[in-house]
Amino acid sequence: MILTLALSASLALTGSTAQATTKPVTFQGFTIxxxxxxxxKxxxxxLRVITGACSPQAAxxxxxLLGGPGHIKYASEGNPYRTDQPYHPSSGVTQCVPMKKYSSGQANRVKTSKAAFGTGQQALFTEWKVSCDGSKLNVASYTQSLWYVKAKKVLVVDHWKTPGLGAILAKAVWG
Known part of the structure; x- marks a missing residue:
């Protein structure tokens, strides 16, 4: 009986601690x-989900970003999102994410696959390597990861290789 009581108390504490380490974020019909x-914010x-530091050197x-229909409508230089191009909503040159002083150059697709996005939903996952100056070799670059759920008009854009983001999105709960 003592063992059972100790195990029950341990499970109760573990469950409440795990729940207390996260908070819900709801957007466009899903919660993560x-x-x-x-x-x-x-x-x-x-919604922009800030996961770490805000360096003055970074853009x-x-x-x-959790993006909805407006982000999809203007995702490619003012035109709708295209799965064969990285997310680049403005026209012209943009700042390189990790270093403001560089401008984005070319992007190469690294990976495209299907990814779980909550129960019953699939996202098209695409990863791009974006060069910060297309005219120079071996200059700063960053990875842009995109999860696109066409049926729900959701586009998630990550420029920082956010640890665990794929797993978080896979556990999304649709309302």
Whole structure:
């Protein structure tokens, strides 16, 4: 009986601790659980989830974007999102994410696959390596990861290789 009581107490404490380390973020009909220390702010009809530092040398804080229909409509130089191109909503040159002083050069697709995005939903997952200066070799680059759920009009954009983001999205709960 003592063993049973100790095991029950241990499971109860483990469960409440695990729940206390995350918080829900709801967007476009789904909810994900993110670490408590991450911050969420509205950004152009979407949500920016800040996951780490905000360096003055970087074009954006360590984060990822939860984008909806507006982000999809203007995802490629003011045109709709195309699965054969990286996410680049503005026309012209953009700043390189890890270093403001460089401008984005060319991008090469590294991977395309299907990825779980909650129960019953699949995302098209695409990873791009974006060169920060296409005219020079071996210069700074970054990885852009995209999860696109066409049926739900959701586009997730990650420029920071956010640890565990794929697993977080795979556990999304659709409402």
């Amino acid at each position: 659980q993110v670490p408590l220390q991450w911050h969420v 509205k950004e152009g009809g979407g 954006e804080c360590q984060s990822f």
